[in-house]
């Protein structure tokens with residue numbers, strides 16, 4: 217039966233598909249989308265052990281395949297970054313909802329994924345990939361890197377850096393600000 221979980225220890229949670237999927241090698245968003253695609257049951261009981269989440273992550277990752285898992289993770293991150301700034305376009309929102317129709321399951325997948333990060337950690341290569349984003353649809357900046365926020369009062373209108381396309385600059389700015397504080 218697909219999805220049957222056999223008992224195993226956390227350090228042995230590795231499966232062979234095209235290559236081994238080791239939880240530590242997955243970013244936060246990759247763990248989320250893998251959990252979402254797994255047999256993690258629906259229902260009120262929303263917390264499981266890190267070991268159990270780990271097994272579902274491996275299952276979901278295997279089910280999606282590495283390329284699809286990474287693609288979904290990048291789009292999820294892209295949607296999040298826009299959402300954080302209240303800038304999600306209708307197209308990006310529609311595709312996000314199509315990909316993740318169950319909002320509650322996505323939240324639970326996030327929680328489960330986060331738990332495995334605190335328990336198992338993350339490799340350096342996964343960490344380097346962790347901040348990457350992609351958009352499935354039009355960006356509010358039209359790829360220019362700048363978003364105009366119009367106000368009835370022209371003096372209150374302003375242009376902001378696109379959180380997706382100017383991510384590196386925004387991160388550098390925040391780092392510099394923290395360093396100077």
Ligand SMILES: [Zn+2]
Nearest residue numbers: 355357378381
């Ligand atoms: Zn943009």
